Amino acid sequence: MLLEIRDIEVRYQKTVALRGVSMTxxxxxxVTIIGANGAxxxxxxxxxxxxxxxxxxxxxxxxxRIDGLAPxxxxxRGIAHVPEGRRVFPDLTVEENLHTGAFLRxxxxxxxxxxxxxxxxxxxxxxxxRQWARSMSGGEQQMxxxxxxxxxxxxxxxxxxxxxxxxxxxxxxxxxxxxxxxxRGVPVVLVEQNAEMALRLAQYAxxxxxxxVALEGPAAxxxxxxxxxxxxxxx
Amino acid sequence: xxxxxxxxxxxxxxxxxxxxxxxxxxxxxxVMGVINFAHxxxxxxxxxxxVFLYAQENFPFLLAVAAGLVFVGLVGIVMxxxxxxxxxxxxxGGLIASIGFLLILQTLVVFGFGRRMGxxxxxxxxxxxxxxxxxxHQRLFVIVAAIxxxxxxxxxxxxxxxxxxxxxxxxxxxxxxLQGISLNQTARMxxxxxxxxxxxxxxLTAPLVSPTPYIGHSIIVTAFIIIIVGGVGSLEGAVIAAVxxxxxxxxxxxFFDGVIANIVGLAxxxxxxxxxxxxxxxxxxxx
Numbered sequence: 111m112l113l114e115i116r117d118i119e120v121r122y123q124k125t126v127a128l129r130g131v132s133m134t135x136x137x138x139x140x141v142t143i144i145g146a147n148g149a150x151x152x153x154x155x156x157x158x159x160x161x162x163x164x165x166x167x168x169x170x171x172x173x174x175r176i177d178g179l180a181p182x183x184x185x186x187r188g189i190a191h192v193p194e195g196r197r198v199f200p201d202l203t204v205e206e207n208l209h210t211g212a213f214l215r216x217x218x219x220x221x222x223x224x225x226x227x228x229x230x231x232x233x234x235x236x237x238x239x240r241q242w243a244r245s246m247s248g249g250e251q252q253m254x255x256x257x258x259x260x261x262x263x264x265x266x267x268x269x270x271x272x273x274x275x276x277x278x279x280x281x282x283x284x285x286x287x288x289x290x291x292x293x294r295g296v297p298v299v300l301v302e303q304n305a306e307m308a309l310r311l312a313q314y315a316x317x318x319x320x321x322x323v324a325l326e327g328p329a330a331x332x333x334x335x336x337x338x339x340x341x342x343x344x345x
Numbered sequence: 346x347x348x349x350x351x352x353x354x355x356x357x358x359x360x361x362x363x364x365x366x367x368x369x370x371x372x373x374x375x376v377m378g379v380i381n382f383a384h385x386x387x388x389x390x391x392x393x394x395x396v397f398l399y400a401q402e403n404f405p406f407l408l409a410v411a412a413g414l415v416f417v418g419l420v421g422i423v424m425x426x427x428x429x430x431x432x433x434x435x436x437x438g439g440l441i442a443s444i445g446f447l448l449i450l451q452t453l454v455v456f457g458f459g460r461r462m463g464x465x466x467x468x469x470x471x472x473x474x475x476x477x478x479x480x481x482h483q484r485l486f487v488i489v490a491a492i493x494x495x496x497x498x499x500x501x502x503x504x505x506x507x508x509x510x511x512x513x514x515x516x517x518x519x520x521x522x523l524q525g526i527s528l529n530q531t532a533r534m535x536x537x538x539x540x541x542x543x544x545x546x547x548x549l550t551a552p553l554v555s556p557t558p559y560i561g562h563s564i565i566v567t568a569f570i571i572i573i574v575g576g577v578g579s580l581e582g583a584v585i586a587a588v589x590x591x592x593x594x595x596x597x598x599x600f601f602d603g604v605i606a607n608i609v610g611l612a613x614x615x616x617x618x619x620x621x622x623x624x625x626x627x628x629x630x631x632x
Contacts, residue, residue: 142452159473159523161519161522162522180527181522182522182525182526182527185523185524185525186525190523191523193519193520193523197517197519197520197523199512199513199516199517199520199521200516201512201516202509202512202513202516206509209509209528210509210510210513210521211524212526213506213510213524213525213526214525217422232612245467250580258524262525270427
Protein backbone atom coordinates (compact mmCIF):
# COMPACT_ATOMS: atom_id res chain seq x y z
CA MET A 111 0.00 0.00 0.00
CA LEU A 112 1.21 3.46 -0.88
CA LEU A 113 -0.71 5.28 1.83
CA GLU A 114 -2.08 3.73 4.98
CA ILE A 115 -4.22 5.36 7.62
CA ARG A 116 -4.49 3.27 10.76
CA ASP A 117 -7.15 3.91 13.36
CA ILE A 118 -6.71 7.69 13.46
CA GLU A 119 -8.54 10.04 15.78
CA VAL A 120 -8.70 13.83 15.36
CA ARG A 121 -10.33 16.17 17.85
CA TYR A 122 -11.36 19.80 17.52
CA GLN A 123 -11.43 21.11 21.06
CA LYS A 124 -14.28 19.06 22.53
CA THR A 125 -15.74 17.40 19.46
CA VAL A 126 -14.25 14.28 17.91
CA ALA A 127 -14.01 14.72 14.14
CA LEU A 128 -12.52 11.31 13.32
CA ARG A 129 -13.02 8.36 15.64
CA GLY A 130 -10.70 5.55 14.63
CA VAL A 131 -10.66 5.77 10.84
CA SER A 132 -8.58 3.33 8.78
CA MET A 133 -8.10 3.53 5.03
CA THR A 134 -5.60 2.35 2.47
CA UNK A 135 -4.65 3.82 -0.88
CA UNK A 136 -2.95 1.58 -3.46
CA UNK A 137 -0.22 2.79 -5.80
CA UNK A 138 -2.64 3.32 -8.67
CA UNK A 139 -6.22 4.26 -9.40
CA UNK A 140 -8.78 6.41 -7.64
CA VAL A 141 -10.01 5.95 -4.07
CA THR A 142 -12.96 8.05 -3.06
CA ILE A 143 -14.25 9.16 0.31
CA ILE A 144 -17.92 10.10 0.28
CA GLY A 145 -20.24 11.20 3.02
CA ALA A 146 -22.42 14.02 4.28
CA ASN A 147 -21.28 17.43 5.46
CA GLY A 148 -19.32 17.12 8.68
CA ALA A 149 -18.75 13.39 8.33
CA UNK A 150 -14.98 13.89 8.46
CA UNK A 151 -14.00 13.77 4.80
CA UNK A 152 -12.04 17.01 4.76
CA UNK A 153 -10.53 16.28 8.16
CA UNK A 154 -9.19 12.96 6.83
CA UNK A 155 -7.29 14.73 4.05
CA UNK A 156 -6.10 17.48 6.41
CA UNK A 157 -4.78 14.82 8.78
CA UNK A 158 -2.82 13.17 5.95
CA UNK A 159 -1.28 16.54 5.00
CA UNK A 160 -0.25 17.33 8.55
CA UNK A 161 -2.70 20.20 8.97
CA UNK A 162 -4.51 18.46 11.84
CA UNK A 163 -2.63 16.66 14.61
CA UNK A 164 -3.69 13.11 15.48
CA UNK A 165 -4.74 12.23 18.98
CA UNK A 166 -4.45 8.51 18.14
CA UNK A 167 -3.39 6.23 15.32
CA UNK A 168 -0.78 6.59 12.63
CA UNK A 169 -0.38 7.46 8.97
CA UNK A 170 2.17 5.73 6.78
CA UNK A 171 3.36 6.69 3.33
CA UNK A 172 5.69 4.26 1.60
CA UNK A 173 5.90 2.36 4.87
CA UNK A 174 7.31 5.35 6.76
CA ARG A 175 5.31 7.22 9.37
CA ILE A 176 4.37 10.72 8.29
CA ASP A 177 1.99 11.75 11.06
CA GLY A 178 3.58 14.47 13.15
CA LEU A 179 5.62 15.83 10.25
CA ALA A 180 5.23 19.46 9.16
CA PRO A 181 3.01 19.98 6.08
CA UNK A 182 5.98 21.03 3.92
CA UNK A 183 7.78 17.80 4.82
CA UNK A 184 4.76 15.78 3.74
CA UNK A 185 4.68 17.66 0.42
CA UNK A 186 8.35 16.82 0.02
CA ARG A 187 7.56 13.10 0.38
CA GLY A 188 5.22 13.40 -2.61
CA ILE A 189 1.73 14.08 -1.27
CA ALA A 190 -0.06 16.97 -3.01
CA HIS A 191 -3.30 18.32 -1.59
CA VAL A 192 -5.88 20.42 -3.44
CA PRO A 193 -7.76 21.89 -0.50
CA GLU A 194 -11.47 22.47 -0.15
CA GLY A 195 -12.48 25.77 -1.71
CA ARG A 196 -9.46 25.68 -4.11
CA ARG A 197 -7.46 28.22 -2.11
CA VAL A 198 -5.51 29.60 -5.04
CA PHE A 199 -3.42 32.67 -4.23
CA PRO A 200 -5.71 35.47 -5.41
CA ASP A 201 -3.05 38.14 -5.91
CA LEU A 202 -0.55 35.97 -7.74
CA THR A 203 -0.85 35.41 -11.46
CA VAL A 204 -1.87 32.03 -12.84
CA GLU A 205 1.73 31.26 -13.72
CA GLU A 206 3.00 32.38 -10.30
CA ASN A 207 0.41 30.17 -8.63
CA LEU A 208 1.66 27.22 -10.65
CA HIS A 209 5.26 27.98 -9.72
CA THR A 210 4.43 27.96 -6.00
CA GLY A 211 3.37 24.34 -6.49
CA ALA A 212 6.94 23.54 -7.55
CA PHE A 213 8.46 25.38 -4.58
CA LEU A 214 10.45 22.39 -3.33
CA ARG A 215 11.74 21.28 -6.73
CA UNK A 216 15.20 22.42 -7.75
CA UNK A 217 15.51 20.96 -11.24
CA UNK A 218 14.49 23.92 -13.38
CA UNK A 219 14.23 21.95 -16.59
CA UNK A 220 11.93 19.40 -14.97
CA UNK A 221 9.77 22.17 -13.52
CA UNK A 222 9.52 23.77 -16.94
CA UNK A 223 8.48 20.40 -18.38
CA UNK A 224 5.77 20.11 -15.72
CA UNK A 225 4.56 23.60 -16.54
CA UNK A 226 4.28 22.70 -20.21
CA UNK A 227 2.42 19.54 -19.27
CA UNK A 228 -0.03 21.44 -17.04
CA UNK A 229 -0.65 23.95 -19.84
CA UNK A 230 -1.29 21.04 -22.24
CA UNK A 231 -3.72 19.63 -19.71
CA UNK A 232 -5.45 22.95 -19.13
CA UNK A 233 -5.18 25.14 -22.23
CA UNK A 234 -7.33 27.73 -20.49
CA UNK A 235 -4.62 28.27 -17.89
CA UNK A 236 -2.09 28.84 -20.66
CA UNK A 237 -4.31 31.52 -22.18
CA UNK A 238 -4.60 33.26 -18.83
CA UNK A 239 -1.12 32.76 -17.49
CA ARG A 240 -0.58 36.46 -16.75
CA GLN A 241 -3.97 37.08 -15.14
CA TRP A 242 -4.54 37.38 -11.41
CA ALA A 243 -5.98 34.17 -10.03
CA ARG A 244 -8.77 36.13 -8.37
CA SER A 245 -10.10 37.24 -11.76
CA MET A 246 -10.86 33.67 -12.85
CA SER A 247 -14.12 31.73 -12.69
CA GLY A 248 -14.70 28.97 -10.13
CA GLY A 249 -14.02 26.23 -12.65
CA GLU A 250 -10.83 27.88 -13.84
CA GLN A 251 -9.68 28.33 -10.25
CA GLN A 252 -10.29 24.63 -9.65
CA MET A 253 -8.17 23.79 -12.68
CA UNK A 254 -5.50 26.14 -11.38
CA UNK A 255 -5.57 24.50 -7.94
CA UNK A 256 -5.21 21.06 -9.53
CA UNK A 257 -2.50 22.30 -11.87
CA UNK A 258 -0.64 23.83 -8.94
CA UNK A 259 -0.74 20.49 -7.11
CA UNK A 260 0.54 18.66 -10.20
CA UNK A 261 3.48 21.06 -10.36
CA UNK A 262 4.94 19.33 -7.31
CA UNK A 263 5.20 16.12 -9.39
CA UNK A 264 3.23 14.28 -6.72
CA UNK A 265 3.23 10.55 -6.01
CA UNK A 266 -0.34 10.82 -4.76
CA UNK A 267 -2.93 13.56 -5.22
CA UNK A 268 -5.52 14.44 -2.58
CA UNK A 269 -8.54 16.24 -4.03
CA UNK A 270 -11.07 17.85 -1.71
CA UNK A 271 -14.47 18.45 -3.33
CA UNK A 272 -13.25 19.52 -6.75
CA UNK A 273 -16.86 19.72 -8.04
CA UNK A 274 -18.06 22.09 -5.33
CA UNK A 275 -19.95 25.09 -6.66
CA UNK A 276 -19.37 24.24 -10.32
CA UNK A 277 -21.86 23.99 -13.18
CA UNK A 278 -22.81 20.48 -14.40
CA UNK A 279 -20.73 20.98 -17.53
CA UNK A 280 -17.71 21.97 -15.48
CA UNK A 281 -18.27 19.01 -13.12
CA UNK A 282 -18.03 16.71 -16.16
CA UNK A 283 -14.84 18.47 -17.20
CA UNK A 284 -13.31 18.04 -13.74
CA UNK A 285 -14.31 14.35 -13.74
CA UNK A 286 -12.53 13.89 -17.05
CA UNK A 287 -9.43 15.60 -15.65
CA UNK A 288 -9.38 13.44 -12.52
CA UNK A 289 -9.67 10.27 -14.60
CA UNK A 290 -6.93 11.53 -16.86
CA UNK A 291 -4.55 12.24 -13.96
CA UNK A 292 -5.11 8.78 -12.58
CA UNK A 293 -4.64 7.35 -16.06
CA ARG A 294 -1.21 8.95 -16.21
CA GLY A 295 -0.17 6.97 -13.16
CA VAL A 296 -0.80 9.38 -10.28
CA PRO A 297 -3.02 7.76 -7.64
CA VAL A 298 -5.89 10.01 -6.53
CA VAL A 299 -7.78 10.26 -3.25
CA LEU A 300 -11.03 11.98 -4.13
CA VAL A 301 -13.25 13.49 -1.45
CA GLU A 302 -16.68 14.29 -2.84
CA GLN A 303 -20.21 15.20 -1.86
CA ASN A 304 -21.18 14.39 -5.42
CA ALA A 305 -21.34 10.64 -4.74
CA GLU A 306 -22.70 9.92 -8.19
CA MET A 307 -19.60 11.30 -9.88
CA ALA A 308 -17.21 9.92 -7.29
CA LEU A 309 -18.49 6.34 -7.45
CA ARG A 310 -18.40 6.41 -11.23
CA LEU A 311 -14.74 7.49 -11.25
CA ALA A 312 -13.28 5.50 -8.39
CA GLN A 313 -12.32 1.86 -8.10
CA TYR A 314 -12.64 1.76 -4.32
CA ALA A 315 -14.76 3.82 -1.94
CA UNK A 316 -15.11 4.65 1.73
CA UNK A 317 -18.33 6.02 3.18
CA UNK A 318 -17.78 8.21 6.22
CA UNK A 319 -20.57 8.85 8.70
CA UNK A 320 -20.07 10.96 11.85
CA UNK A 321 -16.33 10.51 11.86
CA UNK A 322 -16.16 6.77 11.25
CA VAL A 323 -16.04 4.47 8.21
CA ALA A 324 -19.60 3.18 7.84
CA LEU A 325 -19.00 1.19 4.67
CA GLU A 326 -16.20 0.42 2.28
CA GLY A 327 -15.74 -1.65 -0.82
CA PRO A 328 -15.26 -1.60 -4.57
CA ALA A 329 -17.04 1.47 -5.95
CA ALA A 330 -19.12 -0.66 -8.31
CA UNK A 331 -20.48 -2.65 -5.34
CA UNK A 332 -21.26 0.44 -3.30
CA UNK A 333 -23.19 1.88 -6.23
CA UNK A 334 -25.56 -1.06 -5.90
CA UNK A 335 -25.70 -0.92 -2.10
CA UNK A 336 -29.19 -0.13 -0.82
CA UNK A 337 -28.01 2.18 1.98
CA UNK A 338 -25.67 4.11 -0.32
CA UNK A 339 -28.39 4.46 -2.96
CA UNK A 340 -30.87 5.78 -0.42
CA UNK A 341 -28.53 8.10 1.47
CA UNK A 342 -26.15 9.38 -1.24
CA UNK A 343 -27.48 8.66 -4.70
CA UNK A 344 -30.98 10.03 -4.27
CA UNK A 345 -32.89 6.77 -4.64
CA UNK B 346 7.33 79.70 -4.17
CA UNK B 347 10.87 78.97 -3.00
CA UNK B 348 9.60 77.89 0.38
CA UNK B 349 6.99 75.62 -1.18
CA UNK B 350 9.62 73.91 -3.33
CA UNK B 351 12.05 73.63 -0.46
CA UNK B 352 9.32 72.10 1.68
CA UNK B 353 8.54 69.57 -1.06
CA UNK B 354 12.20 68.55 -1.14
CA UNK B 355 12.17 68.18 2.65
CA UNK B 356 8.99 66.11 2.43
CA UNK B 357 10.61 63.77 -0.07
CA UNK B 358 13.32 63.06 2.47
CA UNK B 359 10.72 62.38 5.18
CA UNK B 360 8.72 60.15 2.84
CA UNK B 361 11.82 58.06 2.10
CA UNK B 362 12.59 56.90 5.59
CA UNK B 363 8.93 56.64 6.58
CA UNK B 364 8.32 54.35 3.59
CA UNK B 365 11.14 52.05 4.73
CA UNK B 366 9.65 51.81 8.20
CA UNK B 367 6.04 51.35 7.07
CA UNK B 368 6.88 48.75 4.41
CA UNK B 369 8.73 46.72 7.03
CA UNK B 370 5.77 46.86 9.39
CA UNK B 371 3.36 45.82 6.63
CA UNK B 372 5.68 42.99 5.61
CA UNK B 373 5.67 41.57 9.12
CA UNK B 374 1.92 41.95 9.47
CA UNK B 375 1.21 40.50 6.05
CA VAL B 376 3.27 37.35 6.38
CA MET B 377 2.90 36.65 10.09
CA GLY B 378 -0.38 38.37 10.96
CA VAL B 379 1.24 40.00 13.95
CA ILE B 380 1.35 43.70 14.77
CA ASN B 381 4.91 44.45 15.76
CA PHE B 382 4.64 47.18 18.34
CA ALA B 383 8.41 47.12 18.82
CA HIS B 384 8.93 48.35 15.26
CA UNK B 385 9.78 51.89 16.43
CA UNK B 386 12.41 50.47 18.76
CA UNK B 387 13.93 48.53 15.87
CA UNK B 388 14.34 51.90 14.15
CA UNK B 389 15.89 53.27 17.34
CA UNK B 390 18.25 50.28 17.53
CA UNK B 391 19.40 50.95 13.96
CA UNK B 392 20.14 54.55 14.92
CA UNK B 393 22.21 53.37 17.88
CA UNK B 394 24.22 51.07 15.63
CA UNK B 395 25.42 54.29 13.98
CA VAL B 396 25.87 56.05 17.33
CA PHE B 397 28.10 53.22 18.46
CA LEU B 398 30.00 52.17 15.32
CA TYR B 399 30.29 55.52 13.56
CA ALA B 400 30.11 58.26 16.21
CA GLN B 401 31.94 56.41 18.99
CA GLU B 402 34.16 53.86 17.26
CA ASN B 403 34.85 55.84 14.09
CA PHE B 404 33.97 53.15 11.57
CA PRO B 405 32.92 54.48 8.15
CA PHE B 406 29.31 55.71 8.05
CA LEU B 407 28.27 53.34 5.25
CA LEU B 408 29.62 50.36 7.13
CA ALA B 409 27.69 51.42 10.24
CA VAL B 410 24.51 51.72 8.18
CA ALA B 411 25.00 48.26 6.67
CA ALA B 412 25.68 46.89 10.13
CA GLY B 413 22.45 48.53 11.33
CA LEU B 414 20.49 46.74 8.63
CA VAL B 415 21.99 43.33 9.32
CA PHE B 416 22.09 43.59 13.12
CA VAL B 417 18.49 44.79 13.47
CA GLY B 418 17.42 42.18 10.90
CA LEU B 419 19.00 39.52 13.11
CA VAL B 420 17.19 40.96 16.13
CA GLY B 421 14.03 40.45 14.07
CA ILE B 422 14.92 36.79 13.57
CA VAL B 423 15.40 36.41 17.31
CA MET B 424 11.98 38.01 17.89
CA UNK B 425 10.40 35.56 15.44
CA UNK B 426 12.00 32.55 17.06
CA UNK B 427 11.39 33.48 20.68
CA UNK B 428 8.05 35.31 20.57
CA UNK B 429 6.08 35.19 17.36
CA UNK B 430 6.61 31.52 16.52
CA UNK B 431 5.37 30.18 19.86
CA UNK B 432 2.48 32.66 19.61
CA UNK B 433 1.66 31.98 15.96
CA UNK B 434 -2.00 31.22 16.53
CA UNK B 435 -2.35 34.09 18.98
CA UNK B 436 -1.93 37.48 17.29
CA UNK B 437 -2.95 39.37 20.43
CA GLY B 438 -0.27 37.49 22.35
CA GLY B 439 2.26 38.48 19.69
CA LEU B 440 1.26 42.11 20.02
CA ILE B 441 1.62 42.04 23.80
CA ALA B 442 4.95 40.23 23.60
CA SER B 443 6.23 42.88 21.18
CA ILE B 444 5.24 45.61 23.66
CA GLY B 445 7.25 43.83 26.33
CA PHE B 446 10.17 43.48 23.95
CA LEU B 447 10.04 47.20 23.13
CA LEU B 448 10.57 48.01 26.82
CA ILE B 449 13.49 45.59 27.01
CA LEU B 450 15.16 47.18 23.99
CA GLN B 451 14.68 50.70 25.40
CA THR B 452 16.12 49.68 28.75
CA LEU B 453 19.12 47.94 27.21
CA VAL B 454 19.93 51.01 25.14
CA VAL B 455 19.57 53.26 28.19
CA PHE B 456 22.01 50.96 30.06
CA GLY B 457 24.49 51.06 27.21
CA PHE B 458 24.28 54.66 26.09
CA GLY B 459 22.39 56.67 28.70
CA ARG B 460 19.11 58.49 28.29
CA ARG B 461 20.52 61.63 26.76
CA MET B 462 20.51 62.41 23.11
CA GLY B 463 23.27 60.61 21.22
CA UNK B 464 25.27 63.02 19.13
CA UNK B 465 26.07 61.82 15.62
CA UNK B 466 28.25 64.13 13.52
CA UNK B 467 27.23 64.45 9.86
CA UNK B 468 29.04 62.04 7.57
CA UNK B 469 29.18 64.64 4.83
CA UNK B 470 28.93 68.43 4.67
CA UNK B 471 27.98 68.49 1.02
CA UNK B 472 24.79 69.95 -0.35
CA UNK B 473 23.14 70.17 -3.72
CA UNK B 474 20.90 72.88 -5.08
CA UNK B 475 17.88 71.64 -7.00
CA UNK B 476 16.09 74.54 -8.72
CA UNK B 477 16.80 76.76 -5.76
CA UNK B 478 16.02 74.26 -3.01
CA UNK B 479 18.87 73.04 -0.82
CA UNK B 480 19.23 69.29 -0.32
CA UNK B 481 22.03 68.22 2.01
CA HIS B 482 23.90 65.14 0.91
CA GLN B 483 23.08 63.57 4.23
CA ARG B 484 19.40 63.71 3.30
CA LEU B 485 20.02 62.88 -0.35
CA PHE B 486 21.73 59.72 0.83
CA VAL B 487 18.58 58.68 2.72
CA ILE B 488 16.42 59.25 -0.37
CA VAL B 489 18.73 57.31 -2.69
CA ALA B 490 19.14 54.45 -0.22
CA ALA B 491 15.38 54.19 0.33
CA ILE B 492 14.68 54.08 -3.41
CA UNK B 493 17.37 51.44 -3.98
CA UNK B 494 16.25 49.28 -1.06
CA UNK B 495 12.57 49.43 -1.98
CA UNK B 496 13.38 48.65 -5.61
CA UNK B 497 15.48 45.68 -4.48
CA UNK B 498 12.64 44.48 -2.25
CA UNK B 499 10.21 44.85 -5.13
CA UNK B 500 12.41 42.81 -7.45
CA UNK B 501 12.88 40.18 -4.76
CA UNK B 502 9.14 39.82 -4.17
CA UNK B 503 8.24 39.76 -7.86
CA UNK B 504 11.09 37.83 -9.38
CA UNK B 505 12.50 35.38 -6.89
CA UNK B 506 11.13 32.09 -5.72
CA UNK B 507 11.34 33.09 -2.07
CA UNK B 508 9.68 36.43 -2.76
CA UNK B 509 6.81 34.59 -4.40
CA UNK B 510 6.63 32.28 -1.39
CA UNK B 511 6.37 35.32 0.91
CA UNK B 512 3.52 36.76 -1.12
CA UNK B 513 1.74 33.39 -1.24
CA UNK B 514 2.11 33.09 2.50
CA UNK B 515 0.68 36.57 3.08
CA UNK B 516 -2.36 35.67 0.98
CA UNK B 517 -3.08 32.20 2.40
CA UNK B 518 -0.59 30.72 4.83
CA UNK B 519 -2.20 27.30 5.03
CA UNK B 520 -2.44 26.92 1.25
CA UNK B 521 1.21 28.01 1.08
CA UNK B 522 2.22 25.26 3.50
CA LEU B 523 0.43 22.76 1.23
CA GLN B 524 2.85 23.82 -1.55
CA GLY B 525 5.80 22.84 0.62
CA ILE B 526 6.50 26.39 1.79
CA SER B 527 7.73 26.37 5.37
CA LEU B 528 5.91 28.94 7.48
CA ASN B 529 8.87 29.12 9.84
CA GLN B 530 11.13 29.98 6.94
CA THR B 531 8.85 32.67 5.47
CA ALA B 532 8.28 34.16 8.93
CA ARG B 533 12.03 34.31 9.48
CA MET B 534 12.54 36.03 6.12
CA UNK B 535 9.72 38.51 6.71
CA UNK B 536 11.11 39.39 10.13
CA UNK B 537 14.64 39.84 8.82
CA UNK B 538 13.47 42.08 5.99
CA UNK B 539 10.93 44.02 8.05
CA UNK B 540 13.23 44.60 11.01
CA UNK B 541 16.22 45.25 8.76
CA UNK B 542 14.32 47.99 6.90
CA UNK B 543 13.38 49.68 10.19
CA UNK B 544 16.99 49.35 11.33
CA UNK B 545 18.45 50.80 8.16
CA UNK B 546 15.99 53.71 8.33
CA UNK B 547 17.19 54.46 11.86
CA UNK B 548 20.83 54.12 10.84
CA LEU B 549 20.46 56.37 7.80
CA THR B 550 18.69 59.13 9.71
CA ALA B 551 20.81 58.97 12.86
CA PRO B 552 22.98 61.98 11.90
CA LEU B 553 19.82 63.98 11.16
CA VAL B 554 17.66 63.28 14.21
CA SER B 555 19.94 63.06 17.29
CA PRO B 556 18.62 59.72 18.55
CA THR B 557 17.41 59.03 22.07
CA PRO B 558 16.31 55.64 23.44
CA TYR B 559 12.72 56.91 23.20
CA ILE B 560 12.42 58.01 19.56
CA GLY B 561 10.67 54.75 18.68
CA HIS B 562 7.46 56.03 20.17
CA SER B 563 6.69 58.77 17.65
CA ILE B 564 7.95 56.50 14.86
CA ILE B 565 5.49 53.72 15.62
CA VAL B 566 2.56 56.15 15.80
CA THR B 567 3.51 57.57 12.41
CA ALA B 568 4.00 54.10 10.97
CA PHE B 569 0.57 52.97 12.15
CA ILE B 570 -1.10 56.00 10.60
CA ILE B 571 0.69 55.28 7.32
CA ILE B 572 -0.22 51.61 7.11
CA ILE B 573 -3.83 52.30 8.05
CA VAL B 574 -4.09 55.01 5.39
CA GLY B 575 -2.36 52.78 2.83
CA GLY B 576 -4.47 49.76 3.63
CA VAL B 577 -3.13 47.25 6.13
CA GLY B 578 -1.37 44.49 4.23
CA SER B 579 -0.60 46.47 1.08
CA LEU B 580 3.09 47.17 0.42
CA GLU B 581 2.33 49.58 -2.44
CA GLY B 582 -0.23 51.29 -0.22
CA ALA B 583 2.40 51.73 2.50
CA VAL B 584 4.79 53.46 0.10
CA ILE B 585 2.14 55.76 -1.35
CA ALA B 586 0.68 56.56 2.06
CA ALA B 587 4.18 57.32 3.36
CA VAL B 588 4.64 59.87 0.59
CA UNK B 589 1.18 61.34 1.22
CA UNK B 590 1.66 61.54 4.96
CA UNK B 591 5.18 62.96 4.71
CA UNK B 592 4.04 65.73 2.37
CA UNK B 593 1.02 66.66 4.49
CA UNK B 594 3.02 66.53 7.71
CA UNK B 595 6.02 68.44 6.40
CA UNK B 596 3.93 71.16 4.78
CA UNK B 597 1.75 71.69 7.86
CA UNK B 598 4.83 71.70 10.09
CA UNK B 599 6.52 74.30 7.92
CA PHE B 600 3.56 76.62 7.49
CA PHE B 601 1.85 76.10 10.88
CA ASP B 602 3.59 73.98 13.47
CA GLY B 603 4.48 70.41 14.43
CA VAL B 604 1.62 69.84 16.86
CA ILE B 605 -0.95 70.88 14.30
CA ALA B 606 0.83 68.61 11.79
CA ASN B 607 0.37 65.64 14.11
CA ILE B 608 -3.31 66.47 14.49
CA VAL B 609 -3.72 66.79 10.73
CA GLY B 610 -1.97 63.43 10.28
CA LEU B 611 -4.45 61.74 12.59
CA ALA B 612 -7.33 63.57 10.92
CA UNK B 613 -6.09 62.24 7.58
CA UNK B 614 -6.23 58.73 8.97
CA UNK B 615 -9.75 59.26 10.33
CA UNK B 616 -10.92 60.69 7.01
CA UNK B 617 -9.56 57.70 5.09
CA UNK B 618 -11.11 55.29 7.57
CA UNK B 619 -14.51 56.94 7.18
CA UNK B 620 -14.43 57.07 3.40
CA UNK B 621 -12.58 53.79 2.82
CA UNK B 622 -12.37 51.61 5.93
CA UNK B 623 -9.93 49.21 4.26
CA UNK B 624 -7.46 52.02 3.52
CA UNK B 625 -6.54 53.39 0.12
CA UNK B 626 -5.13 50.14 -1.25
CA UNK B 627 -6.52 47.52 1.09
CA UNK B 628 -9.20 46.00 -1.12
CA UNK B 629 -9.15 42.57 0.42
CA UNK B 630 -10.26 41.45 3.82
CA UNK B 631 -7.79 39.16 5.52
CA UNK B 632 -9.23 35.73 6.12
